[in-house]
Amino acid sequence: MFGVLASANSVPPIEPECQTPTCMQSAKLIKEYIDFNADPCDDFYQYSFTGTWQTIMDENNEVLRTTYEGTFDDFIGNIDLDTLSDFHVSDQEQIDRQNFEKIQSYYKQCMDVNAIDAQGSAPVLPLISKVLGPLSEKFDPETLTTAVIEMTMQSVRTLFNTVVEQDDMQPEVYAFKLMQPDLSIPKEYYSNPDALKIYRESLVNLLNVVFGTAADDDTPEMANVRSQKLQEANLKPLSNEEISATVDRFIETEKYISSLSQDLGELHNPIKFYKRISVTEIQEKYPFINWERFFKSLTDGATPIPDYVVFSFAKYFDNINAWLSSAFTPSGKTPSSSPSLTTPQSQIQSLKDFFMIKIIIRWVYALDSKTREAWQPMKVFSLMGSHEEPPRNELCIKYAGDAMGMLQGRYYTMRKFGGEKERTGLKSMIKDIQDTLFEIVKGTKWFDQPTIDAALEKANKIVIEAAYSIDSPDERDPQNLQKYYEPLTISKASFLETETSATAWKINNKAKEKIGHPVSADVWRMNPSMTNAFYDGMTNRIVILAGLSNAPLYVPDNPIYLKYSSLGYVIAHELTHAFDSNGRYRDSNGKLFQWWSPETAKYYDELAQCFIKQFGNFTFMGPDNKEMHLNGQLTLSENIADTGGLVAAYKAFNKLWNGHGKLPGLDLSPEELFFVNFGMTWCSRRQPESALASAYTNGHSLEKFRINGPLQNFPQFAKTFQCPIGSPMNPEKKCSLWT
Structure with a gap:
């Protein structure tokens, strides 16, 4: 308070005290x-x-909770139709009922924690496989493009972020905008030993639940189910040592990408940093993926892609291109000083680990209780500060x-x-x-x-x-x-x-x-x-x-x-x-x-x-x-x-x-x-x-x-x-x- x-x-009241119920x-x-x-x-x-x-x-949450946990008829009975004359209610009642039942079905499925828990972390495995599959045969701009397209469709931002918005210099036209990616934790946390310790422990726990050969509280039956689901997704269980090494490579990769990123304070003048670049030019300057194929994946197929892209992060794209291009060169040497990122082979493995963990973090909220609990310490430290999740109905x-x-x-x-x-x-x-x-x-x-x-x-x-x-x-x-x-x-x-x-x-x-x-x-x-x-x-x-x-x-x-x-x-x-x-x-x-x-x-x-x-x-x-x-x-x-x-x-x-x-x-x-x-x-x-x-x-x-x-x-x-x-x-x- x-x-x-x-x-x-300082302002003497002109009228007596307000005695209305509202006052x-x-x-x-x-x-x-x-x-x-x-x-x-x-x-x-x-x-x-x-x-x-x-x-x-x-x-507001209580209003929505009682709405979703009641029936459509309950909902209609709880509103004042006289004040809603501009809303279609009776004349489109059947369609309204169908819409209501659709979002109510969503809410009920989300609330069915037992059903979600029964599946464990298995539902995320096919999403990982869709990304890592193309990269298992070879690692080149085309397979990387396929992986990036799939991650974009999952709204997983790894190497860059793409949005479709109005062109800042031509607001009547929509344009693709390229930006540097969001990080899983604030950039400052990479120099905070306490934050990194909690981050690493949370990631180890998370991977142990998803890939571990002997996760905590496992029964033999659960371990067998996880092994079977991993096999179906063309993935393999990981030992404690492998999980530890995977997490270390992930953190090194994300930390390195953060070091390539531009400080947002550099972009305080959007006019100065506004830039258009043609798709042809961006392919010539940043050939680490097939840009035309990537942009086409975001259109309806019949619509030509725009001639240009808007972006304000030229320095970042210069940096990331130099780093990624070295991964395509067998004898190449990367600009990184990190041991796991200095050779093409180690860099490729680190990128695969990076993609895999980013996918898991992206979807952890929609998985079972055990997987969510594994990530909870990091949420406590970096996001919420609360040691408990909000009530399930609020989520x-x-x-x-x-x-x-x-x-x-x-x-x-x-x-x-x-x-x-x-x-x-x-x-x-x-x-x-x-x-x-x-x-x-x-x-x-x-x-x-x-x-x-x-x-x-x-x-x-x-x-x-x-x-x-x-x-x-x-x-x-x-x-x-x-x-x-x-x-x-x-x-x-x-x-x-x-x-x-x-x-x-x-x-x-x-x-x-x-x-x-x-x-x-x-x-x-x-x-x-x-x-x-x-x-x-x-x-x-x-x-x-x-x-x-x-x-x-x-x-x-x-x-x-x-x-x-x-x-x-x-x-x-x-x-x-x-x-x-x-x-x-x-x-x-x-x-x-x-x-x-x-x-x-x-x-x-x-x-x-x-x-x-x-x-x-x-x-x-x-x-x-x-x-x-x-x-x-x-x-x-x-x-x-x-x-x-x-x-x-x-x-x-x-x-x-x-x-x-x-x-x-x-x-x-x-x-x-x-x-x-x-x-x-x-x-x-x-x-x-x-x-x-x-x-x-x-x-x-x-x-x-x-x-x-x-x-x-x-x-x-x-x-x-x-x-x-x-x-x-x-x-x-x-x-x-x-x-």
């Missing part, structure tokens, strides 16, 4: 979060057991959303959010914040007039999308959704096979349905039941999802100081991204273009250094009580959006405030309640391991500093709580871009 010391009201509930919730004995000028944030976002996610709801998010979004929206009336109200609130942003842009002193004109044009063109999709696909139309998900099948063989079907559908949807087809700005990227929001600079639009627009973050009947300090702030944060260190490089149509004048850009860079230093000086406790610093450069864009979002939300509140007074039983003014509710938005609890991983990889600061940082920069906060100059929450030096 965070601390608030009651103080004199009573909001007051009760706030009392649970406030420590009246703490000094708000010292630290406005202290850890709490739960926070606003977690509360919403928990409630299956998440996986169902990943697989069929628009179907899940329909049933969630109808059950929890509402219809057109609610969507229109949410859009109206977004528009209020957008109008406030216009006023802020006009008064920005470090913008010169040409830049102000361009900023206003961009702000005016921001597309507002709220709650759920009404275009592609249309959440209101069961027939449209059925057609959308028709290629995705629920396998009777295994949960993993269902997941591979879902993955293939995603790849088809993201690549084969885009290349050669016109760009549609109406395609949604997120499942509406997610607790999330985003600004898409490529299409210059803001999307606020239905799953986020719920109590306690958003209650339509709440006083305006509560609405605008929570969801209003989130909206303002996302809109601010249009004008931050990333938004400066995209114009009103989403095209890469430096629309700031040189003078404005120079002024901004100087002001940005203040944020980099401020947030870089924030510290937190990592594992073993080791003090760690935030990365002010990594989090710059989000820190600016957090600070700017607070300013815009506060200004919108003040502009629209209609005189509502205090909440019952709370001696806090509307302005104080605005800041209290803002703090509640980010209350959360993290384990040290999770905090460390987030600080290494997440563009957002840790939650504590998403509260304290913006508030330290906002003079009105210090004025409201009468914080002395020089106190922790009212430092003399403040960072400001938007005022």
Whole structure:
């Protein structure tokens, strides 16, 4: 919880205390979060057991759990049809029922842990065999291409990553984009002995379960079954010594690939690093695979592949090509200093091990309990910080959303959010914040007039999308959704096979349905039941999802100081991204273009250094009580959006405030309640391991500093709580871009 010391009201209430049921509930919730004995000028944030976002996610999960565990008739009986007149219900009931049963079947299969456990790790073996099979005969660019195509279809990223998105310089056209691959662990962990120790132990345990000749807790029957399944997949069991050596080669390979990767900080200017390269040229420069065959595998077969590819990682591709090319030369010597990577023969074996383990890591979540438990120590250290998996129903709801998010979004929206009336109200609130942003842009002193004109044009063109999709696909139309998900099948063989079907559908949807087809700005990227929001600079639009627009973050009947300090702030944060260190490089149509004048850009860079230093000086406790610093450069864009979002939300509140007074039983003014509710938005609890991983990889600061940082920069906060100059929450030096 965070601390608030009651103080004199800076805005005297004009009306008596609000006594509506909504105000009573909001007051009760706030009392649970406030420590009246703490000094708000010292630290406005202290850890709490739960926070606003977690509360919403928990409630959303419960809505979806009861939906999936009931019948379609139960679902219909639990919704208010009068508020959903724009949704097809009775006129497409049969199709709606079929859609419901499809995603419910997915959920039930995921929940059937006994059936999943009975198969052990065997379902992943054919997926490994499909990749390693072509490489067993010989290792050359053609067999490597075959392996890479198969891994791409499994969404396993090893040597590089490929996406299909709008061309940054030509947003009306889809293009292939080549990027360096994601790593299994943060790059910094390779120089962290504790992390590497846990990583290695987890990998050894994982391979022991999948390939071991005598895995822990094995019965002779289980060992025989595993041996048989391995034989069927043309794979072999591994001894303890072989597993140990395989893991060592994998870590050396991944560590070496990480050393070839470019630091993302090098790419802060996307215009400078934007590059087009023809397919002919990329084949000449990087011949380690057959690029034409690879790109054709991602089209529908009848559509010609584009003439060019977009990529920003030329240095990485130069490095990886030099390394891989040496593997094709019998007498070659690789650039690596690692003993297992210096000869073609050792390099080939290391790459096979690398591919194999990356496949297992990719699919471990869909395998049996024993396999998942083997990987759990690494998840604890690098990802979650929790020693236990979330409840199975929460995981299956998440996986169902990943697989069929628009179907899940329909049933969630109808059950929890509402219809057109609610969507229109949410859009109206977004528009209020957008109008406030216009006023802020006009008064920005470090913008010169040409830049102000361009900023206003961009702000005016921001597309507002709220709650759920009404275009592609249309959440209101069961027939449209059925057609959308028709290629995705629920396998009777295994949960993993269902997941591979879902993955293939995603790849088809993201690549084969885009290349050669016109760009549609109406395609949604997120499942509406997610607790999330985003600004898409490529299409210059803001999307606020239905799953986020719920109590306690958003209650339509709440006083305006509560609405605008929570969801209003989130909206303002996302809109601010249009004008931050990333938004400066995209114009009103989403095209890469430096629309700031040189003078404005120079002024901004100087002001940005203040944020980099401020947030870089924030510290937190990592594992073993080791003090760690935030990365002010990594989090710059989000820190600016957090600070700017607070300013815009506060200004919108003040502009629209209609005189509502205090909440019952709370001696806090509307302005104080605005800041209290803002703090509640980010209350959360993290384990040290999770905090460390987030600080290494997440563009957002840790939650504590998403509260304290913006508030330290906002003079009105210090004025409201009468914080002395020089106190922790009212430092003399403040960072400001938007005022």
